[in-house]
Amino acid sequence: MGPSAAFFDLDKTVIAKSSALAFGRPFYRDGLISRRDVVKSAYAQLMFRLGGGTDEQAMARTRDYLAALCKGWRVEQVQQIVAETLNELINPYVYAEAAALIAEHQAAGRDVVLVSASGDEMVRPIGALLGIRDVIATRMAIVDGRYSGKVEFYAAGPAKVVGIQELADTRGYDLSRCFAYSDSSSDLPMLDAVGHPSVVNPDRTLRRVAIDRGWPVLEFRHPIALGKRLRDRPAVPITAAALGVGVGVAIGFALYGRHRRSRASAA
Numbered sequence: 106m107g108p109s110a111a112f113f114d115l116d117k118t119v120i121a122k123s124s125a126l127a128f129g130r131p132f133y134r135d136g137l138i139s140r141r142d143v144v145k146s147a148y149a150q151l152m153f154r155l156g157g158g159t160d161e162q163a164m165a166r167t168r169d170y171l172a173a174l175c176k177g178w179r180v181e182q183v184q185q186i187v188a189e190t191l192n193e194l195i196n197p198y199v200y201a202e203a204a205a206l207i208a209e210h211q212a213a214g215r216d217v218v219l220v221s222a223s224g225d226e227m228v229r230p231i232g233a234l235l236g237i238r239d240v241i242a243t244r245m246a247i248v249d250g251r252y253s254g255k256v257e258f259y260a261a262g263p264a265k266v267v268g269i270q271e272l273a274d275t276r277g278y279d280l281s282r283c284f285a286y287s288d289s290s291s292d293l294p295m296l297d298a299v300g301h302p303s304v305v306n307p308d309r310t311l312r313r314v315a316i317d318r319g320w321p322v323l324e325f326r327h328p329i330a331l332g333k334r335l336r337d338r339p340a341v342p343i344t345a346a347a348l349g350v351g352v353g354v355a356i357g358f359a360l361y362g363r364h365r366r367s368r369a370s371a372a
Contacts, residue, residue: 110278111210112241112269112295114287115221115228118305119203120195121328124231125223127194131186137178168259172245175224176254180247183226191230199235200325203305207235210284218272220295222261241268265295286323290314 116123132138207217218239221228228242246255260268273280281300285292290310296302303321304311315322 108214108216108277109282109284110216110218110239110272110276111207111284112218112220112286112299113203113207114289114292114295114305115219115223115231117288118286118325119200119207119219119235120231121198121200121325123223124195124221124227127198128187128190128227131190131194135182135186137182137186138174142174168256168261171243172252172254172256175245175252178252180226180250180252183224187227187230191234195231196234197330198328199330201327201329202323202325204235206286207237211236215284216276216278218269220260220265220268222259239272241265241272262291263294265292266298269295269298287311296320 113119116125129138129142133140133142210217216239217237218241219228219232219235219237220241222243225240225242225244228240232238232240241260243260244257246253246257258264258268269280272278273283280298283299284301284303285296285299286303286305287296288304288306288308288311290308293311293314296304303323304315305323305325307315307322312322314320
């Protein structure tokens with residue numbers, strides 16, 4: 106039997122917040138975004154937590170907005186901000202159930218891969234925090250050490266499957282033996298691509314699909330810092346999270362824009 110893997114969406118699946126929006130405050134502090142962007146990000150974070158998938162048009166608009174927002178940023182500066190604030194902004198929000206499930210897959214000899222619409226500069230250090238080497242994330246074009254304003258690969262919706270298939274071709278994964286986990290209906294293509302899909306803290310659309318198709322529905326409710334997880338082992342057992350069988354800045358700003366448009370049309 107060939108190698109297999111477990112593919113995890115990041116936001117609201119592994120961590121209890123938006124990975125991209127989490128860094129809004131230090132980005133503002135270092136002058137990368139404006140006060141207006143901070144306000145929009147805070148509202149978007151609230152909308153993100155209320156949940157819901159995003160359509161392809163919203164993803165495209167958000168991709169283009171992200172590219173324009175980041176244009177001219179020094180890559181080294183972004184990497185430094187993430188490294189300096191990772192322990193404060195991300196570590197306490199990792200679901201204990203997700204950490205236990207990741208460890209189970211690793212103990213079974215499977216590769217674990219984070220798949221996120223957030224930027225590679227954010228996702229890769231989060232993966233390292235969790236002991237995960239492989240990530241599929243959004244990649245921005247870089248010229249002379251700065252973001253050029255173009256997106257090389259936007260890891261959202263169907264594009265996640267493109268990244269997964271490329272990795273499977275390289276590693277020899279049989280996707281029918283692989284696992285995938287996500288909270289969002291926008292990740293249905295990723296879940297459909299593997300033989301063992303599960304939904305985590307699903308939005309309403311994804312929950313209905315999971316019930317119709319007989320997919321496991323997991324509820325992760327215990328974010329806890331890495332240090333405390335190590336002190337208090339064992340972590341929350343993953344079996345206790347199974348209640349039934351049944352996409353970063355990108356998602357947050359898309360939800361914000363959708364809410365603004367719905368208010369405008371109602372006016």
